Amino acid sequence: MSFKRKLPDPRDEWCKVPGRYLKNLPQTSVIICFHNEAWSTLLRTIHSVMDRSPGHLVKEIILVDDYSDMPHLDEYMEKYHKVKIIRTVKREGLIRARLIGAGHAAGPVLTFLDSHCECAQGWLEPLLDRIGRDRSSVVCPVIDVLDDTTFEYRFQNASMMFVGGFNWNVQFIWYPIPEREIKRRNNSAEPIRTPTMAGGLFSIDKAFFERLGTYDSGFGIWGAENLELSFKTWMCGGTLEIVPCSHVGHIFRKHSPHFPYKGMTAQDIMKRNSVRLAEVWMDEYNYYVYERMGFDLGDFGDVTSRKELRRNLHCKSFKWYLDNIYPELFSPGDAVVSGGIGNDWSGLCIDSPCCKPSSFNKPVGLYPCHRLGGNQLWMISKQGEIRRDEACLDYAGGKIILYLCHGTKGNQYFEFDYKNKRIKIGLMNKCVAMSRDKKILIAKKCSADDETQNWDLV
Numbered sequence: 001m002s003f004k005r006k007l008p009d010p011r012d013e014w015c016k017v018p019g020r021y022l023k024n025l026p027q028t029s030v031i032i033c034f035h036n037e038a039w040s041t042l043l044r045t046i047h048s049v050m051d052r053s054p055g056h057l058v059k060e061i062i063l064v065d066d067y068s069d070m071p072h073l074d075e076y077m078e079k080y081h082k083v084k085i086i087r088t089v090k091r092e093g094l095i096r097a098r099l100i101g102a103g104h105a106a107g108p109v110l111t112f113l114d115s116h117c118e119c120a121q122g123w124l125e126p127l128l129d130r131i132g133r134d135r136s137s138v139v140c141p142v143i144d145v146l147d148d149t150t151f152e153y154r155f156q157n158a159s160m161m162f163v164g165g166f167n168w169n170v171q172f173i174w175y176p177i178p179e180r181e182i183k184r185r186n187n188s189a190e191p192i193r194t195p196t197m198a199g200g201l202f203s204i205d206k207a208f209f210e211r212l213g214t215y216d217s218g219f220g221i222w223g224a225e226n227l228e229l230s231f232k233t234w235m236c237g238g239t240l241e242i243v244p245c246s247h248v249g250h251i252f253r254k255h256s257p258h259f260p261y262k263g264m265t266a267q268d269i270m271k272r273n274s275v276r277l278a279e280v281w282m283d284e285y286n287y288y289v290y291e292r293m294g295f296d297l298g299d300f301g302d303v304t305s306r307k308e309l310r311r312n313l314h315c316k317s318f319k320w321y322l323d324n325i326y327p328e329l330f331s332p333g334d335a336v337v338s339g340g341i342g343n344d345w346s347g348l349c350i351d352s353p354c355c356k357p358s359s360f361n362k363p364v365g366l367y368p369c370h371r372l373g374g375n376q377l378w379m380i381s382k383q384g385e386i387r388r389d390e391a392c393l394d395y396a397g398g399k400i401i402l403y404l405c406h407g408t409k410g411n412q413y414f415e416f417d418y419k420n421k422r423i424k425i426g427l428m429n430k431c432v433a434m435s436r437d438k439k440i441l442i443a444k445k446c447s448a449d450d451e452t453q454n455w456d457l458v
């Protein structure tokens with residue numbers, strides 16, 4: 001496939017109305033970090049920026065080669081004067097590589113892209129427009145999927161969009177645009193406020209980024225930096241938005257090609273970054289994060305200067321952030337009860353992994369009760385959900401599956417009758433039971449003498 005290719009224009013008509021954007025948009029430096037990226041995908045990223053951005057808005061394209069052991073691109077890039085190549089002298093990791101790129105940037109706005117992207121028509125103007133109007137606005141394009149085997153570009157329809165959240169494992173998640181946000185806007189193509197950003201693709205005013213203390217440079221390679229920037233953007237006076245008029249494709253790979261690194265796994269680094277994040281930004285809510293780690297925080301280094309940064313910026317509390325920006329997040333403290341749910345007749349407990357995309361839409365399983373939490377930890381919410389993080393038990397015909405919580409009761413509403421040991425499903429005369437082979441949860445007509453319907457909190 002060519003380094004340049006045509007793509008359909010994904011924008012809503014609303015985006016193309018004359019006068020929609022400021023006449024004088026700020027210029028941006030585009031920063032692309034890469035570690036052993038294939039030439040073809042990297043060059044397609046760069047050409048898509050050059051070909052689909054108004055020239056006067058792109059100050060420069062800064063490539064930060066994070067110690068790749070591959071042939072260099074310099075010769076190919078010689079004829080493109082806007083392209084600057086910086087090479088790190090040791091492997092820095094994505095976070096520090098971005099900071100190095102930002103340090104070399106001359107434009108007033110920084111636009112970060114991954115090294116395997118394709119910018120669609122008109123992607124840049126709507127991003128810069130938001131920042132031109134408000135310097136503390138941090139904006140992300142809609143991230144479309146570039147198929148990792150066929151490179152097919154799959155546009156996301158603006159009206160069925162998601163926003164960013166997170167769970168207490170400090171994992172970024174997508175969830176449907178909340179009702180309150182749909183109501184706040186007049187048109188589905190207008191910018192959408194989002195509690196968090198996915199991380200790879202966004203624009204930010206350079207001075208605002210610096211005022212926020214950029215990224216915590218104590219973070220390793222990759223991970224949780226997107227949440228750090230999201231939390232402090234909101235808590236320290238900014239706004240974070242997804243701009244539906246701006247589309248950029250991204251190749252989602254099944255496996256990260258960057259690990260292990262110096263004997264550390266992605267999980268080790270993620271944990272260290274998560275603890276630094278929780279220590280500095282999450283106030284008393286960090287308890288929930290540490291609980292998931294069994295209170296074994298490991299060595300997370302020194303965070304004194306990051307705490308000082310937050311104090312000096314007079315940022316709002318994490319509670320304010322949760323109450324006002326992310327009220328959809330379910331906190332373990334909101335649970336009516338939590339623990340294991342076991343069947344005394346079989347000794348089995350309701351057991352399911354969560355919350356990767358692969359854990360959803362599958363029947364919920366059973367496993368001998370171990371009383372260690374983990375995949376057997378369930379919380380019953382005030383709304384009658386049986387959930388862990390963003391995953392809910394969901395009545396799907398004969399089976400009970402795990403599904404993204406939707407907060408509207410319906411087939412995620414259960415009534416726990418402790419006295420009779422029954423879990424009634426919704427408002428039907430059906431109860432949670434186990435399949436004949438005792439492997440999965442099913443729904444059955446409630447019956448007083450069916451032991452497979454006995455449930456206790458354990």
Ligand code: UDP
Nearest residue numbers: 033034035037066093094097114115221258
């Ligand atoms: N990257 C880097 N150094 C690293 C790890 C990653 O420069 O040590 C770059 C990588 O080439 C990519 C970006 O950082 O352009 C984000 O990484 P990746 O795409 O693997 O993250 P994902 O999109 O899977 O979250």
Ligand code: MN
Nearest residue numbers: 114116200251
């Ligand atoms: Mn990527």
